Amino acid sequence: MRRFFSKIIKPLLALAATGAVLASQQGCSKEQKAETPPAAAASETRKPGDGPRVITLTVTEKGYEPSPISLKKDEPVKLVVTRKTEETCATEIVMKDYGINTPLPLNTPVEIAFTPNKTGTLTYGCAMGQMISGAFMVE
Numbered sequence: 001m002r003r004f005f006s007k008i009i010k011p012l013l014a015l016a017a018t019g020a021v022l023a024s025q026q027g028c029s030k031e032q033k034a035e036t037p038p039a040a041a042a043s044e045t046r047k048p049g050d051g052p053r054v055i056t057l058t059v060t061e062k063g064y065e066p067s068p069i070s071l072k073k074d075e076p077v078k079l080v081v082t083r084k085t086e087e088t089c090a091t092e093i094v095m096k097d098y099g100i101n102t103p104l105p106l107n108t109p110v111e112i113a114f115t116p117n118k119t120g121t122l123t124y125g126c127a128m129g130q131m132i133s134g135a136f137m138v139e
């Protein structure tokens, strides 16, 4: 039953997520369908006392994905970053404001913990002046 459910629900979630993105781009979606939340929202259901919020990043030919990501000030975050390409110079993740400069071995998830302590745009990137970069929007 569970496997069946998963087979059905995954395409539905994908559809719902796509629909939500399209709708929000058109600015005409006042109401989200409560019964089928987009996949991304599932991980946002957090209670006090939960561990750090886990954010999965992937380094591809396009850079760090997804980006930007919204974070909350003072909410601990655990990044799990996996580099999946040799095609770019993004072989580490550097976030100067938090003293982060972490190598990313190919196809190896690397965990990086930090807590955003001020609001605004937080950028990170490769070591070369963040030529390839991504961003967190801290609220």
Ligand SMILES: [Cu+2]
Residues within 6 Å of the ligand: 089, 090, 126, 127, 128, 129, 130, 131, 132
């Ligand atoms: Cu670079």
